[in-house]
Amino acid sequence: xxxxxxxxxxxxxxxxxxxxxxxxxxxxxxxxxxxxxxxxxxxxxxxxxxxxxxxxxxxxxxxxxxxxxxxxxxxxxxxxxxxxxxxxxxxxxxxxxxxxxxxxxxxxxxxxxxxxxxxxxxxxxxxxxxxxxxxxxxxxxxxxxxxxxxxxxxxxxxxxxxxxxxxxxxxxxxxxxxxxxxxxxxxxxxxxxxxxxxxxxxxxxxxxxxxxxxxxxxxxxxxxxxxxxxxxxxxxxxxxxxxxxxxxxxxxxxxxxxxxxxxxxxxxxxxxxxxxxxxxxxxxxxxxxxxxxxxxxxxxxxxxxxxxxxxxxxx
Amino acid sequence: xxxxxxxxxxxxxxxxxxxxxxxxxxxxxxxxxxxxxxxxxxxxxxxxxxxxxxxxxxxxxxxxxxxxxxxxxxxxxxxxxxxxxxxxxxxxxxxxxxxxxxxxxxxxxxxxxxxxxxxxxxxxxxxxxxxxxxxxxxxxxxxxxxxxxxxxxxxxxxxxxxxxxxxxxxxxxxxxxxxxxxxxxxxxxxxxxxxxxxxxxxxxxxxxxxxxxxxxxxxxxxxxxxxxxxxxxxxxxxxxxxxxxxxxxxxxxxxxxxxxxxxxxxxxxxxxxxxxxxxxxxxxxxxxxxxxxxxxxxxxxxxxxxxxxxxxxxxxxxxxxxxxxxxxxxxxxxxxxxxxxxxxxxxxxxxxxxxxxxxxxxxxxxxxxxxxxxxxxxxxxxxxxxx
Amino acid sequence: xxxxxxxxxxxxxxxxxxxxxxxxxxxxxxxxxxxxxxxxxxxxxxxxxxxxxxxxxxxxxxxxxxxxxxxxxxxxxxxxxxxxxxxxxxxxxxxxxxxxxx
Numbered sequence: 001x002x003x004x005x006x007x008x009x010x011x012x013x014x015x016x017x018x019x020x021x022x023x024x025x026x027x028x029x030x031x032x033x034x035x036x037x038x039x040x041x042x043x044x045x046x047x048x049x050x051x052x053x054x055x056x057x058x059x060x061x062x063x064x065x066x067x068x069x070x071x072x073x074x075x076x077x078x079x080x081x082x083x084x085x086x087x088x089x090x091x092x093x094x095x096x097x098x099x100x101x102x103x104x105x106x107x108x109x110x111x112x113x114x115x116x117x118x119x120x121x122x123x124x125x126x127x128x129x130x131x132x133x134x135x136x137x138x139x140x141x142x143x144x145x146x147x148x149x150x151x152x153x154x155x156x157x158x159x160x161x162x163x164x165x166x167x168x169x170x171x172x173x174x175x176x177x178x179x180x181x182x183x184x185x186x187x188x189x190x191x192x193x194x195x196x197x198x199x200x201x202x203x204x205x206x207x208x209x210x211x212x213x214x215x216x217x218x219x220x221x222x223x224x225x226x227x228x229x230x231x232x233x234x235x236x237x238x239x240x241x242x243x244x245x246x247x248x249x250x251x252x253x254x255x256x257x258x259x260x261x262x263x264x265x266x267x268x269x270x271x272x273x274x275x276x277x278x279x280x281x282x283x284x285x286x287x288x289x290x291x292x293x294x295x296x297x298x299x300x301x302x303x304x305x306x307x308x309x310x311x312x313x314x315x
Numbered sequence: 316x317x318x319x320x321x322x323x324x325x326x327x328x329x330x331x332x333x334x335x336x337x338x339x340x341x342x343x344x345x346x347x348x349x350x351x352x353x354x355x356x357x358x359x360x361x362x363x364x365x366x367x368x369x370x371x372x373x374x375x376x377x378x379x380x381x382x383x384x385x386x387x388x389x390x391x392x393x394x395x396x397x398x399x400x401x402x403x404x405x406x407x408x409x410x411x412x413x414x415x416x417x418x419x420x421x422x423x424x425x426x427x428x429x430x431x432x433x434x435x436x437x438x439x440x441x442x443x444x445x446x447x448x449x450x451x452x453x454x455x456x457x458x459x460x461x462x463x464x465x466x467x468x469x470x471x472x473x474x475x476x477x478x479x480x481x482x483x484x485x486x487x488x489x490x491x492x493x494x495x496x497x498x499x500x501x502x503x504x505x506x507x508x509x510x511x512x513x514x515x516x517x518x519x520x521x522x523x524x525x526x527x528x529x530x531x532x533x534x535x536x537x538x539x540x541x542x543x544x545x546x547x548x549x550x551x552x553x554x555x556x557x558x559x560x561x562x563x564x565x566x567x568x569x570x571x572x573x574x575x576x577x578x579x580x581x582x583x584x585x586x587x588x589x590x591x592x593x594x595x596x597x598x599x600x601x602x603x604x605x606x607x608x609x610x611x612x613x614x615x616x617x618x619x620x621x622x623x624x625x626x627x628x629x630x631x632x633x634x635x636x637x638x639x640x641x642x643x644x645x646x647x648x649x650x651x652x653x654x655x656x657x658x659x660x661x662x663x664x665x666x667x668x669x670x671x672x673x674x675x676x677x678x679x680x681x682x683x684x685x686x687x688x689x690x691x692x693x694x695x696x697x698x699x700x701x702x
Numbered sequence: 703x704x705x706x707x708x709x710x711x712x713x714x715x716x717x718x719x720x721x722x723x724x725x726x727x728x729x730x731x732x733x734x735x736x737x738x739x740x741x742x743x744x745x746x747x748x749x750x751x752x753x754x755x756x757x758x759x760x761x762x763x764x765x766x767x768x769x770x771x772x773x774x775x776x777x778x779x780x781x782x783x784x785x786x787x788x789x790x791x792x793x794x795x796x797x798x799x800x801x802x803x804x
Contacts, residue, residue: 019765022730023781024737027763030785035763049515051383061732064531064724065713067522068732072515074386075524076379076409083376087341087383087391088515090367094338095388098365100508101516124379127372201760235786238761414723475722513725522726534717535724
């Protein structure tokens, strides 16, 4: 009898059964970000301390006297998730060394939205990564400051309509492209950087587990679908997450010690970006010329990534 | 009395911190605090103490890292000045609201516009309402003693509030003074390792920093205010314990030749020593003058101040900061409003002096006492400004 | 400051009943709030078509879909917000959304 070799069986029942983020949280119907968070926490397990920046996940989960968090959790302010997690990491290290807490490895984890990562949280994140703290930083990217009412961030994609980059008569939506945060994180010389999407849940879980094992800083940029902010149908959340990957708008890859590696099948031809844009109200003002501009930008970023995959060697 | 060593006060502050078995220090350098940061780095890098030194990238991150560390159960320390303290401003009320016992050394320095690296109190005054316990040191020995006491006060279960210790920049931080350091054994006896009320660890998961809706926020604020007011009795108790163990007792308000004086000068910080020499000289001339030195600024020690100024006719408040477009200096304004209803309260004169490192000498204090005698009303005025 | 883990207090609390620092000592007590009242439609499983893959459980943002003793799945209607993701993703078409009549 033959046995298939090198075959990792995908069984959802191998995921941790426990819910580390209780139901009863106040996220919108169909929220992709809270789904990503739920899966991330399953992958991380018990031995974590979460430092969370102000944002959707903080507000929907921690209205005193309630909390949806089953793991140790702290929220301080908007721009300092990286700094608070650095302090937690240093404390856990010192206290364990001095025998004042259990002799067990507990990971310090920072979770912030795109605002708390690429804009106001940039400095604290950069400092934390540079200092080499043993922590994982998760950016849950729903591409705008959603919690305060859908204002643009530097992670908002080109031409998307937000309340501070509206589709007006003269200026049609966001004028610049999405800041490439994973690339900036690679430039900090950290051992592990990855992009992930909850529509690919096992890939996400595997990357989180890998990041947890790194003894040093790790960064995962998680695409977070937002039906409320993007004006998309709540049931199409997962579908949008698949389209964003298939169109090359949000490629899935890992960078380990500087070596770029795709964790998705590299398509011979990217799916047209229009398939992704037409499902979202935030792009409904785009005419065919605009869609071509968006497609050109997507193609350019994809080429840049393919070049890096081809020629970057491990450090 | 133990052996005294000559040491720069900023360096001594870090030596005192080193005696306190801290776990985490997150410091960003700024003049004139920099010697404090540098010496703490030396101590930790030489392995003299077992602590993590986080070289943060800004003061906003230094206070945030201390908040995270303190929340995880560590004894955390930071130090700053002026612009650094202003950058921390956003986080300070959060640290006190979350009842995290962070201790901070503040090397008082003027606040920018325009930039000045020299001493005044305009950096700490905007943090008045942040909910931190706030004290002023007058000399190097006080810096050493108050630093060690700050950890015990902050971590006490009846307090659980962060503490900031003010040390006049350059005027005090860069002075070399003869100082007596308690031994490690004595400090260990006074200050045991931290036993956090609650901390972040998977053995006991909890959530910190939950937000408040309007139906509970006011209650939370009253709870915080009450906690800060109530902390005074524990502060006094701990100061008495220190006095018993080390022979130097501290009080929220100190007096110097104040009993029966017609006129009293009120100071905070290192200028108290200069003022006391002025008091001696004036008394030689037969003028009935004394000195009241406020060590504790928050919580405001009203009972102790009332007792110290009992019977005086004129109170001359020395303010090293001003509220632009307002009623004068913060100390003068606060004392005026607190004594407003008191029968037989003294006439209060409020001088704005010593801003941006402007030196205030013994002669200046004498001149201000003269000026106060002639002053007809209770409006504030600047001393020493070229007209 | 003696009480640490308070028993359930009446809400809204008095000022001296609030946990210090507004800490919450009961992890996951948000589950006392039933978000099921939000929904306009609810999912129902046709177990004849269900192949027990567990994808609906994975993709539910509420984490309210669970497995029963036979290995079939259903949503906890105390929490289900009716987003429709499970029905949309179920590839054998075992889940359909039904309007809540009220």
